[in-house]
Amino acid sequence: MDVVAFYLFAAVAVVSSLLVVGQRNPMYSVMLLIASFGALAGLYVLLDAPFTAVTQIIIYAGAIMVLFLFVVMLLNVPREEAAVGPVTATLGATGIRIGAVLSAVLAIELVWALSRLAPTRFGDDAEVTGISSVARIGRTLFTEHAFAFEATSILILAAMVGATVLARRER
Amino acid sequence: MVSLNHYLILSAVLFSIGTAGVFLRRNLITVLLSIEVMLNAVNLTFISVGRYLGTVDGQIIVFFVMTVAAAEAAVGLALVIALFRHRETLNPDAFTSLKW
Amino acid sequence: MLLLIPLLPLAGFLVNAFAGRRLPKAVSGLVGCLAMIGSFAVSSAAVWGLVSSGEHAVEQTVFSWLSSHSLQVPFALRLDHLSALMILVVTGIGSLIHIYSVGYMHEEPDGEYARYFSYLNLFAAFMLVLVLGASFPVMFIGWEGVGLCSYLLIGFWFHKHSAADAGKKAFVVNRIGDFGFILGMLLIFTTFGTLDFQGVAAAAATRAPETAVGVMTIATMLLFVGATGKSAQIPLYVWLPDAMEGPTPVSALIHAATMVTAGVYMIGRNAVLFEHAPITLAIVAGIGVATALMAGTIGLVQHDIKRVLAYSTVSQLGFMFLAMGVGSFAAGIFHLYTHAFFKALLFLGAGAVIHALAGEQDLRNMGGLKRQLPITYWTFLIGALAIAGVPGLAGFFSKDEILFRTFTAATPGHTLMWVLGVVTSLLTAIYMFRLVFLAFHGERRHEAPMPQQSEEEEPVTQVSGTVPPPALAAGHVPAVHGSDHHAAAQQGAPGHHGMPHEAPWSMAVPLILLAAGSVLAGYAGLPHALGGSNRIEQFLEPAFHAPTQAVEIVASAAQPPIVPVALGLQLPGDAHAGEVHAGEVHADAATELRLMALSSGIAFAGIGIAAYFWLRRRDAAAAVADRMRPLHRLLLDKYYVDEAYDALLVQPLTTLSRTVLWRGVDAGLVDGAVNGVGLAVGAGSDALRRAQTGSVRTYAAMFFAGVVVIVGHYLL
Numbered sequence: 001m002d003v004v005a006f007y008l009f010a011a012v013a014v015v016s017s018l019l020v021v022g023q024r025n026p027m028y029s030v031m032l033l034i035a036s037f038g039a040l041a042g043l044y045v046l047l048d049a050p051f052t053a054v055t056q057i058i059i060y061a062g063a064i065m066v067l068f069l070f071v072v073m074l075l076n077v078p079r080e081e082a083a084v085g086p087v088t089a090t091l092g093a094t095g096i097r098i099g100a101v102l103s104a105v106l107a108i109e110l111v112w113a114l115s116r117l118a119p120t121r122f123g124d125d126a127e128v129t130g131i132s133s134v135a136r137i138g139r140t141l142f143t144e145h146a147f148a149f150e151a152t153s154i155l156i157l158a159a160m161v162g163a164t165v166l167a168r169r170e171r
Numbered sequence: 172m173v174s175l176n177h178y179l180i181l182s183a184v185l186f187s188i189g190t191a192g193v194f195l196r197r198n199l200i201t202v203l204l205s206i207e208v209m210l211n212a213v214n215l216t217f218i219s220v221g222r223y224l225g226t227v228d229g230q231i232i233v234f235f236v237m238t239v240a241a242a243e244a245a246v247g248l249a250l251v252i253a254l255f256r257h258r259e260t261l262n263p264d265a266f267t268s269l270k271w
Numbered sequence: 272m273l274l275l276i277p278l279l280p281l282a283g284f285l286v287n288a289f290a291g292r293r294l295p296k297a298v299s300g301l302v303g304c305l306a307m308i309g310s311f312a313v314s315s316a317a318v319w320g321l322v323s324s325g326e327h328a329v330e331q332t333v334f335s336w337l338s339s340h341s342l343q344v345p346f347a348l349r350l351d352h353l354s355a356l357m358i359l360v361v362t363g364i365g366s367l368i369h370i371y372s373v374g375y376m377h378e379e380p381d382g383e384y385a386r387y388f389s390y391l392n393l394f395a396a397f398m399l400v401l402v403l404g405a406s407f408p409v410m411f412i413g414w415e416g417v418g419l420c421s422y423l424l425i426g427f428w429f430h431k432h433s434a435a436d437a438g439k440k441a442f443v444v445n446r447i448g449d450f451g452f453i454l455g456m457l458l459i460f461t462t463f464g465t466l467d468f469q470g471v472a473a474a475a476a477t478r479a480p481e482t483a484v485g486v487m488t489i490a491t492m493l494l495f496v497g498a499t500g501k502s503a504q505i506p507l508y509v510w511l512p513d514a515m516e517g518p519t520p521v522s523a524l525i526h527a528a529t530m531v532t533a534g535v536y537m538i539g540r541n542a543v544l545f546e547h548a549p550i551t552l553a554i555v556a557g558i559g560v561a562t563a564l565m566a567g568t569i570g571l572v573q574h575d576i577k578r579v580l581a582y583s584t585v586s587q588l589g590f591m592f593l594a595m596g597v598g599s600f601a602a603g604i605f606h607l608y609t610h611a612f613f614k615a616l617l618f619l620g621a622g623a624v625i626h627a628l629a630g631e632q633d634l635r636n637m638g639g640l641k642r643q644l645p646i647t648y649w650t651f652l653i654g655a656l657a658i659a660g661v662p663g664l665a666g667f668f669s670k671d672e673i674l675f676r677t678f679t680a681a682t683p684g685h686t687l688m689w690v691l692g693v694v695t696s697l698l699t700a701i702y703m704f705r706l707v708f709l710a711f712h713g714e715r716r717h718e719a720p721m722p723q724q725s726e727e728e729e730p731v732t733q734v735s736g737t738v739p740p741p742a743l744a745a746g747h748v749p750a751v752h753g754s755d756h757h758a759a760a761q762q763g764a765p766g767h768h769g770m771p772h773e774a775p776w777s778m779a780v781p782l783i784l785l786a787a788g789s790v791l792a793g794y795a796g797l798p799h800a801l802g803g804s805n806r807i808e809q810f811l812e813p814a815f816h817a818p819t820q821a822v823e824i825v826a827s828a829a830q831p832p833i834v835p836v837a838l839g840l841q842l843p844g845d846a847h848a849g850e851v852h853a854g855e856v857h858a859d860a861a862t863e864l865r866l867m868a869l870s871s872g873i874a875f876a877g878i879g880i881a882a883y884f885w886l887r888r889r890d891a892a893a894a895v896a897d898r899m900r901p902l903h904r905l906l907l908d909k910y911y912v913d914e915a916y917d918a919l920l921v922q923p924l925t926t927l928s929r930t931v932l933w934r935g936v937d938a939g940l941v942d943g944a945v946n947g948v949g950l951a952v953g954a955g956s957d958a959l960r961r962a963q964t965g966s967v968r969t970y971a972a973m974f975f976a977g978v979v980v981i982v983g984h985y986l987l
Contacts, residue, residue, distance in 0.1 A: 021189070043178075055234065102190075106975075107187030115176065152238050269963060
């Protein structure tokens with residue numbers, strides 16, 4: 001059962017990511033990314049991290065993607081120019097061509113390396129599965145990582161101020 | 172059985188897809204979206220390894236990553252808006268003032 | 272206390288150099304003169320103290336200068352009998368020349384006047400350091416310093432091209448000599464391990480005199496090269512005649528009385544070392560007498576009054592080197608001392624003539640000044656008689672001493688040298704009196720209008736307070752004037768500047784004092800043959816011996832300082848104690864008397880010849896010149912030595928510098944390299960800047976390439 005779920009979610013994630021990257025309409029890209037997030041959330045649940053899954057949906061899909069949508073609609077972003085010819089022709093400067101090639105190289109690299117590892121199974125005991133406990137997450141967050149937590153709040157403040165300033169209309 | 176390797180390979184693939192998107196797309200917003208894809212791939216890695224090791228640290232890191240991603244997305248989009256106002260286009264190739 | 276002696280002129284220099292432009296002329300002149308007079312006073316006191324204490328020498332270490340492992344050179348001053356005589360000459364005659372300059376340079380603007388005195392004081396300070404130095408490096412400081420001041424003063428009127436060129440020539444030729452000096456100094460250091468004069472003398476004394484060319488011979492030869500540069504001997508004398516571009520007091524002080532004698536002094540200072548290198552001494556004597564003869568012949572036909580005197584100086588210096596070369600160092604220094612008097616006198620007198628004639632220097636345009644410039648004439652005549660070697664005056668005693676020593680010397684070829692010396696003496700008398708007769712006797716040939724009176728002018732200037740003549744008030748000629756042309760525009764101006772006028776008191780008094788000195792100074796060296804005790808030789812002896820040898824020095828009464836106001840006559844009849852001279856031959860008194868008679872005869876003969884040609888029958892002189900035209904031309908053009916140097920050395924060097932070193936190496940290689948680096952950087956960055964595509968995606972791509980490589984490295 002788990003296996004099926006895994007492959008299902010994985011497929012959705014990969015396909016929608018491909019489409020996010022591949023297709024032209026930015027509005028569709030955003031929607032597809034939301035779908036990708038959903039798949040990932042499912043994967044998190046499979047990994048005994050329901051809290052993270054819910055957080056993902058709420059923050060990522062709910063807030064960040066909505067923000068993206070706002071911006072897309074605000075700017076009335078047009079469709080990208082249609083691709084002409086094969087994929088390589090759409091790649092512009094040499095650098096970009098190289099970049100695309102490199103991405104493929106990276107993918108192959110990583111996949112190949114990872115597949116050579118011996119399969120490492122997940123543990124099943126109670127302690128391990130206890131990571132899903134929100135209480136436990138909370139406790140760790142506010143004790144061991146308290147400083148990082150507070151720092152993050154300052155980061156968000158900075159981001160807020162920055163975004164406000166940057167997006168202001170020039171007088 | 173689904174092992175850690177499966178998850179790692181999946182996140183590697185997603186990461187590469189995101190990277191390709193950063194290079195290939197000629198729309199700034201889509202570039203930002205690709206970056207989000209990359210971040211997600213990384214999140215997946217953290218969660219899966221965290222599950223493997225049996226700690227909550229993975230999830231906590233993901234928590235922070237999400238926060239930072241939110242902040243970054245906000246600022247990035249503000250920048251995009253400012254740039255759009257300047258040039259009326261979202262094509263990154265249009266912003267070449269720093270060219271030699 | 273010794274330090275004060277050079278320090279006072281140095282202080283004078285500083286005052287005039289930094290504040291001179293704002294000071295009135297009277298003050299700057301006063302500062303300059305007082306510095307010198309003060310230094311003279313301190314010198315006299317120091318010498319008095321030395322002599323009355325009976326010590327050989329007094330030393331003062333001012334500070335530790337060079338201290339590096341085996342090289343220990345403190346900045347030390349040392350006063351012994353030799354340097355005592357020298358400092359009295361330098362400060363005494365120097366003071367007189369400073370006073371003279373007050374009048375002579377009076378028409379210069381304030382700033383220039385102060386500059387002149389600052390240089391003059393600086394020169395005195397360096398000269399005193401040279402003389403008082405206790406070791407080679409300290410002497411070398413003074414050596415170089417006087418060379419510098421010579422350059423500054425020769426080129427004093429630097430707006431005039433010939434003066435600037437002359438200054439440069441003097442400096443460069445001096446430098447060549449200095450190079451030899453440095454090499455000699457280094458060789459001495461590596462051989463003896465010390466640079467202190469006493470140390471070197473002591474170390475040299477432990478060795479036997481070299482019969483073949485050894486390290487001491489080479490070292491002394493190199494030092495002598497330095498001496499030829501500084502003291503204008505063959506082959507480095509060429510700068511001295513050109514140095515006459517400078518103001519006449521400068522010629523008197525530097526190029527007659529003091530700086531050019533530095534080479535002679537240096538040999539005297541290192542007498543022990545030179546005595547151990549007889550080959551060098553022979554060469555010194557040979558070059559000395561050759562220079563003397565050559566310069567004498569050239570001086571015979573020159574037209575410029577100062578040039579004649581310049582060549583005369585070169586010639587007399589040759590005599591001094593002859594003396595040093597045959598080993599009678601005392602005789603050389605004696606001649607140095609008497610020569611300082613009458614040569615300074617002659618130069619200052621020439622300056623008075625030039626001043627009176629408003630800048631005229633050509634003998635062919637002078638004449639008949641005897642009546643108009645009486646003081647100048649009589650003092651000049653005394654100087655001429657002294658240099659010609661007329662018995663009774665200073666030059667007679669010193670020159671005769673040299674000739675006598677040469678005749679009785681042990682140096683190979685000394686008889687020939689003696690003959691040449693005698694011939695040169697004859698020439699000296701001839702050209703000197705040619706000068707006197709052409710300048711002062713006969714009819715007037717210059718253009719200045721006839722004077723109303725023939726008595727001398729009322730004194731125009733004093734040391735303090737000046738009365739500007741009307742010609743100066745009416746449109747002053749700026750200092751950009753040539754050579755000694757004292758405001759040539761003043762000719763024809765109303766008032767007393769329109770005719771030759773006698774020197775003002777500031778110029779006349781030094782002339783008189785120097786004339787007295789020229790007469791009396793010689794008696795310090797009254798030789799035994801005439802009943803004297805040759806006190807000067809006794810006085811100087813201890814300085815020429817190594818410190819380990821204890822020389823019996825006669826406890827004589829103090830040698831009176833050579834001050835114009837205190838004239839002490841050495842009366843013949845003083846008992847003279849036995850003297851121990853190493854390596855000197857005592858001929859009998861009869862020979863000496865015979866030689867003296869010969870010298871006197873030569874002197875009078877020379878005067879007679881000069882009188883015949885230039886007093887009585889001037890056309891005879893012209894006729895002789897005509898008949899021997901090629902020879903006359905040769906002498907007039909100074910044997911074409913300057914031209915030879917120019918063709919052999921200067922032109923090739925200039926061409927080499929210009930084409931190879933300047934265009935080739937400097938512009939080509941060095942500039943090429945530097946510009947090349949610049950160009951390379953430019954080209955490199957031109958290529959590298961293509962990386963700045965401006966496209967963010969490209970940047971990200973390159974970024975990413977790095978990531979891929981790193982990941983690959985870690986994974987694989």
